[in-house]
Amino acid sequence: MLRTLAFDADDTLWHNETHYAEAQGAFRDLLRAYHDDAWIDARLHDTEMRNLRRYGYGIKGFTLSMIETALELTDHRLDGAGLRKVLAVGQAMLDKPVEPLPGVVEVLEALQAEFTLMVVTKGDLFDQEAKLAKSGLASQFERIEILSEKDEAAYAALLRRHRLAPGEFTMVGNSVKSDILPVLAVGARAIHIPYHLTWAHEVVAPPPDSAFPVLASIRELPALLAAW
Amino acid sequence: MLRTLAFDADDTLWHNETHYAEAQGAFRDLLRAYHDDAWIDARLHDTEMRNLRRYGYGIKGFTLSMIETALELTDHRLDGAGLRKVLAVGQAMLDKPVEPLPGVVEVLEALQAEFTLMVVTKGDLFDQEAKLAKSGLASQFERIEILSEKDEAAYAALLRRHRLAPGEFTMVGNSVKSDILPVLAVGARAIHIPYHLTWAHEVVAPPPDSAFPVLASIRELPALLAAW
Secondary structure, eight states: OOOEEEEEEEETTBBBBBHHHHHHHHHHHTTTSSOHHHHHHHHHHHHHHHHHHHOOHHHHHHHHHHHHHHHHTTTTTHHHHHHHHHHHHHHHHHHHOOOOOOTTHHHHHHHHTSEEEEEEESSSSHHHHHHHHTTTTGGGSEEEEEEEESHHHHHHHHHHHHHGGGGGEEEEEOOOOIIHHHHHHHTTEEEEEEOOOOGGOOOOOOOOOOOOOOSSSGGHHHHHHHHH | OOOEEEOOOOOTOOHHHHHHHHHHHHHHHHHTTTTTHHHHHHHHHHHHHHHHHHSSSHHHHHHHHHHHHHHHTTTSSHHHHHHHHHHHHHHHHHHHOOOOOHHHHHHHHTTTTTTTEEEESSOOOHHHHHHHHTTTTTOOOOOEEEEEOSSSHHHHHHHHHOOOOOEEEEEEEEEEIIIIIHHHHOOOOOEEEEOOOGGGGGOOOOOOTTTOOOSGGGGGHHHHHHHH
16 A cells, blocks of 8 residues: 655755754854854844745755845945855855765665655755755655645645555655644655754644654664554 | 647746846946946856856846855955845845736637646746746646756656657747757657747757747747647
8 A cells, every 4th residue: 555655855865954054053153253143043044934935945045044144143244255155155055965864775775676765855946956866866766756845735736646545655754844744634644754953944843643653763664664 | 649738937928037137237237336237247147157057047046146246246345235235136036026928828728628738947946836826827737847957858757757758748938948959859849939038048059950930929829739
C-alpha cells in the first residue's frame, strides 16, 4: 500500500538551518556596534515575516530582508562596504556545497527497490534544484516536487496530480508544521525526523490528539517501514 | 493530434518586460549623478549575467543585482537612502497588478473546449504562482509548469512527465530562444507571438533553416489552429 515515500529536503536530506544560523551570526557581527544580538535577531525575523508574502521562502528573499533590516537598524548609516558584506553573506549561502546528512545515501538506496521515492520541498525553485543537483541525490528520486507552500491544499493537489490515494503516500520530514500535520490532515501518513535547529516560523505545537512516529535518525526509517 | 496547447506566461499572457524596463529607468535616475545611462545599463546587465548561475531568473535576483551594481558604480558611496530606493523598486515590481494582454481571456476561453491548456513558464516559483493568481487566469489551465530553465532537455522531460508525444504538444510564446527553438528541437510545434520588448538575454537569431508561424496577436491563434 505505501507505494510512494516522499522526503522533505532542507534539514531532512541535508543541512540547511545551520547555514541560516551561520549567516545570521555574520549579520549580527556587522550590526553589533549599533544594537544587541537579541534585538537584531528580532528585527530581522520581523522583516522576514513582513516580506514572506512578497518574497516567499529562500535565500534571495532572506538576503533582501537582511539588507532592509540593516538599513533600518542603522538609520541608513550602514555604509556601502557593510552592505556589500550582507550581499556576500547571501551569495556564500548560495555557493555552499550540499552534503547529505548521515545515513541518507544508504537509506535511500535501501528503500529504492520497494518504494517510489519522491522529494517534496518548499522554497525557491532555482535554489532547490541547484541544491538537489549539488547533493548528488537527484537520481535517487523518481519525482521532484518543489512547492511554494506545504499546506493541506498543496498536499491534496499533489496526491491528485500523481493519482495517489492517501493510503499510498507517506511523508518524511523535519517540520511538524510543513511535513507532518498537513499530511495527516489529508489522511496520509507522516514520519517526523527532527533536526537540531528549527526556523522560528516553522515551530508549532502539535495538537494533543495528533500521533505520528518520531525517529532520531533517518537510519531508523527502514525498520519502521518494515514493521508497518 | 494537437491535444495540449502550452502558453508561456511573461509577455505572452501578461506584460512583464515593460515592468523591468520601468524599474531599470528608476535605477538609472538614481545613478545618473555618477554615470551615463548606457554605462549603467551595461554594468547592470553584466551583473545580472554573472549572477544568473546563483540567482536564476526573477525579480528577487534582479533586485539583488541592482543593489550590487549600485554599490559598484558608486564605489560604495551610494547612501542608505539610495539603497532603500533600490529595494523599493524591486518591491514595487512584486506588488504590481497582473493584467492579461489584450485578447488573452477571450482566446483562452475559446480554445478550452478543444485543447488541454497548460502554462509553461520559467522563473521564480513564488513570483510566477503569485502572478498567475493575480492574473485571474489560473483556472483556465489544467496544468501549470514552472521551470528553472526552458531548454531542449526541459521540454523533453516535460513531454515524458505528461506522457505526450511531440506531435501532441504545441507551445505558444514570445521568446524565440525559450519558447520556439527548443520546442522545435524536440519535434513539437511552436508558434511565436512577439512582444514589443525582449530581454537582451533572450535575443537569438533563429537558424536560417528554422520555420515557425509568427502571429501579430494572440487573437490570430484560433484561426491558425483551425487551419492546421
